Amino acid sequence: MDDVLKILGLARRKGDVIIGGKLVLDALKKRRDLAVFMASDTAANTRKKIMDKTKTHGVYLNTEYSSKTLSHAIGKESVKVLALIEQDLKIPRQ
Numbered sequence: 001m002d003d004v005l006k007i008l009g010l011a012r013r014k015g016d017v018i019i020g021g022k023l024v025l026d027a028l029k030k031r032r033d034l035a036v037f038m039a040s041d042t043a044a045n046t047r048k049k050i051m052d053k054t055k056t057h058g059v060y061l062n063t064e065y066s067s068k069t070l071s072h073a074i075g076k077e078s079v080k081v082l083a084l085i086e087q088d089l090k091i092p093r094q
Contacts, residue, residue: 005065005073008037008084012074016085019076021046024083028053034083035060039067042080050081 011017018027024036038050040063054061071079 004062005069008070008073008082009075011084012076017074018083018085019074019079019081021050021081024081025049025053027083028057028059031085032057032059033086035062035086036081036083037062037065037070039063039065039070039080041067046080 008017018024018034021042024034027034028036036050036054036059038047038061042050042063051061053059065073067078067080070082071077074082
């Protein structure tokens with residue numbers, strides 16, 4: 001497991017992860033201290049919404065990982081979209 005996935009797991013246990021497309025879209029309206037992760041196998045309509053919002057608000061977006069990988073990293077099933085609240089933990093930008 002790489003460092004980014006380890007950070008996501010730690011953040012989940014700390015309570016600094018928002019899970020789900022709708023919740024992440026709502027958070028993007030209010031916050032800018034987010035790093036958004038969208039699974040590479042996310043549906044096209046959700047993919048477009050998330051990409052548009054992150055671009056509009058200048059928020060980091062990572063599409064490198066599959067749903068299976070993201071789900072395993074945070075210990076939940078079927079995760080397609082999540083956001084890390086970057087207060088103490090910072091995601092290395094690639």
